[in-house]
Amino acid sequence: MTQDAGALPGDRDESAVIDTTVAHSARMYDYWLGGMTNFAADRRLGAAVEDLIPTIRTMAWENRRFLGRAVRRLVRQEGIRQFLDVGTGIPTRGNTHEVAQQADPSCRVVYVDNDPIVLAHARALLDSTPAGRTAYLHADLREPGAILGHPALRETLDLDRPVALMLLGVLMLVADADRPRDHVQELMAALPSGSCVALSHVTADFDPAAVGAVVDAEGEGRMVLVPRTRAEVAAFFDGWELLEPGIVPVMAWHPDGEPPADPQAAYYWAGVARKP
Numbered sequence: 001m002t003q004d005a006g007a008l009p010g011d012r013d014e015s016a017v018i019d020t021t022v023a024h025s026a027r028m029y030d031y032w033l034g035g036m037t038n039f040a041a042d043r044r045l046g047a048a049v050e051d052l053i054p055t056i057r058t059m060a061w062e063n064r065r066f067l068g069r070a071v072r073r074l075v076r077q078e079g080i081r082q083f084l085d086v087g088t089g090i091p092t093r094g095n096t097h098e099v100a101q102q103a104d105p106s107c108r109v110v111y112v113d114n115d116p117i118v119l120a121h122a123r124a125l126l127d128s129t130p131a132g133r134t135a136y137l138h139a140d141l142r143e144p145g146a147i148l149g150h151p152a153l154r155e156t157l158d159l160d161r162p163v164a165l166m167l168l169g170v171l172m173l174v175a176d177a178d179r180p181r182d183h184v185q186e187l188m189a190a191l192p193s194g195s196c197v198a199l200s201h202v203t204a205d206f207d208p209a210a211v212g213a214v215v216d217a218e219g220e221g222r223m224v225l226v227p228r229t230r231a232e233v234a235a236f237f238d239g240w241e242l243l244e245p246g247i248v249p250v251m252a253w254h255p256d257g258e259p260p261a262d263p264q265a266a267y268y269w270a271g272v273a274r275k276p
């Protein structure tokens with residue numbers, strides 16, 4: 001079910017019940033980023049993961065920095081002015097519309113997340129520049145038809161003009177049984193030539209033991225975490241042209257300063273591709 005943020009926070013439907021007794025990916029990520037939108041269960045599992053990967057907070061920030069670099073580059077180098085950010089997360093510093101509209105105030109952004117707590121905080125994502133526009137959809141990546149057909153998306157984005165599909169740190173939360181590739185392909189198919197996809201994905205390729213232990217810990221907390229190999233991540237880009245430098249460790253994707261000494265210190269693959 002989809003819902004735009006116009007009626008919220010406060011009004012909730014059946015799909016928007018927040019269970020704070022069970023750890024949730026968006027709130028754990030918020031905890032690692034130093035945010036305030038997390039509860040005891042999130043902090044407990046977040047700390048357990050931190051015991052297994054002591055650099056988890058830095059890794060979360062490296063993923064956010066990639067978001068900033070990718071969005072700036074998409075606006076400045078690729079001429080993108082429209083973004084569809086699926087798996088938005090709880091608003092934090094440097095949200096997609098803030099970065100994009102700093103580069104060009106006319107940028108338009110549609111945010112999508114399926115977590116009711118993100119919906120409850122979605123107002124912070126709607127502070128668009130007057131020249132641009134933002135919208136928030138409470139919707140699920142596994143229902144691409146509902147996202148693409150949503151009136152708020154159609155009012156905000158022109159699907160005849162290039163769009164950047166942002167899939168950062170979200171596909172790892174979708175089990176293979178839920179066919180993430182099919183849903184991503186459906187979203188990509190709806191976008192015109194010249195559109196881009198930016199993607200980051202947790203991997204066990206750099207430290208299988210530590211990431212394996214995190215998968216087990218999160219599984220015990222009833223969470224799904226699916227690290228994917230470089231080849232599996234590459235498959236999401238199928239048919240689109242990877243921009244330089246291709247699929248690389250997230251810290252190595254156009255770093256702002258000096259190249260990182262150990263780019264594999266953050267366990268994410270990242271890449272951006274363009275539709276031919």
Ligand SMILES: C[S@@+](CC[C@H](N)C(=O)[O-])C[C@H]1O[C@@H](n2cnc3c(N)ncnc32)[C@H](O)[C@@H]1O
Pocket residue numbers: 025026029063064067086087088089090112113114115118139140141142167168169170173174
């Ligand atoms: C780790 S956060 C990533 C946030 C942001 N994209 C970033 O990279 O900083 C993952 C977000 O994806 C959302 N998410 C997970 N599964 C989803 C699904 N099936 N549909 C939509 N959003 C989903 C979670 O609720 C969470 O807010």
